[in-house]
Amino acid sequence: MEWKIACLQLDIAFGNPTENKQQVHKQFEQLRDEHPDVVILPELWSTGYDLTRLEEIADENGEKTKTLISQLARTYHTHIVAGSIAKKTNNGITNTMYIVNRHGEVVSEYSKVHLFQLMDEHLYLQAGDQLGLFTLDETSCAGVICYDIRFPEWIRVHTAKGAEILFVVAEWPLARLSHWRTLLQARAIENQCYVIACNRAGSDPNNVFAGHSLVIDPWGGIIAEADEHPGIVTATIDLKKVKEVRKKIPIFADRRPDLYHT
Numbered sequence: 001m002e003w004k005i006a007c008l009q010l011d012i013a014f015g016n017p018t019e020n021k022q023q024v025h026k027q028f029e030q031l032r033d034e035h036p037d038v039v040i041l042p043e044l045w046s047t048g049y050d051l052t053r054l055e056e057i058a059d060e061n062g063e064k065t066k067t068l069i070s071q072l073a074r075t076y077h078t079h080i081v082a083g084s085i086a087k088k089t090n091n092g093i094t095n096t097m098y099i100v101n102r103h104g105e106v107v108s109e110y111s112k113v114h115l116f117q118l119m120d121e122h123l124y125l126q127a128g129d130q131l132g133l134f135t136l137d138e139t140s141c142a143g144v145i146c147y148d149i150r151f152p153e154w155i156r157v158h159t160a161k162g163a164e165i166l167f168v169v170a171e172w173p174l175a176r177l178s179h180w181r182t183l184l185q186a187r188a189i190e191n192q193c194y195v196i197a198c199n200r201a202g203s204d205p206n207n208v209f210a211g212h213s214l215v216i217d218p219w220g221g222i223i224a225e226a227d228e229h230p231g232i233v234t235a236t237i238d239l240k241k242v243k244e245v246r247k248k249i250p251i252f253a254d255r256r257p258d259l260y261h262t
């Protein structure tokens with residue numbers, strides 16, 4: 001089975017959910033004739049990192065976001081890995097990803113497990129503690145958020161449980177672009193999975209962001225890469241390639257988890 005992928009590399013308007021939602025609508029309309037199977041948005045795409053105003057602008061239980069992306073999924077008949085948003089809960093605000101299928105059903109949500117202290121996330125956000133596994137078209141997938149890719153053991157938990165595609169949504173700064181590319185390629189090679197990584201472009205008052213959204217195959221080959229500007233990156237992935245690579249070098253069968261204690 002093949003999937004057409006589209007990453008929306010947005011220049012997120014700081015603290016302005018209304019403007020960001022308009023941008024998302026426009027980009028879906030731009031994609032209308034391409035009929036993507038999966039559309040991916042970046043991290044905190046509706047608010048950006050306006051952390052000091054999150055109490056005011058975060059989405060109460062993610063309800064508005066879920067309604068919006070379900071409508072988009074039904075209208076454009078596509079699965080959506082809806083980046084992440086600031087979700088207001090009774091226990092604080094989380095950095096939460098929603099996944100909806102092409103029928104508009106929310107199939108999963110994942111809250112960022114590793115909070116990034118360099119950008120003050122730990123001061124404003126609550127960490128999640130659940131896996132990011134989900135299934136689309138009977139394909140086992142995982143979704144993680146930005147800093148999570150620095151934790152290979154966290155990604156491995158997902159691929160050891162069967163994930164064949166890793167979706168990464170991010171607001172990764174330009175200052176560490178080389179880490180972004182290297183870490184994503186390494187996660188693809190060591191887990192023999194597709195890595196589909198959607199980063200934001202542009203800047204906010206504190207950071208310039210890297211763009212360079214990437215689609216990487218299970219052999220580590222880069223099949224699509226954006227530049228640093230806002231835009232849409234598309235690629236077609238062949239899901240049987242995961243099984244081919246895993247058969248050629250059977251790392252999951254050869255693992256020795258009984259020895260891997262830290």
Ligand SMILES: O=C(O)CCC(=O)C(=O)O
Binds near residue numbers: 119146148179
């Ligand atoms: O790990 C990094 O260098 C960037 C992480 C980050 O920007 C984030 O998690 O928001």
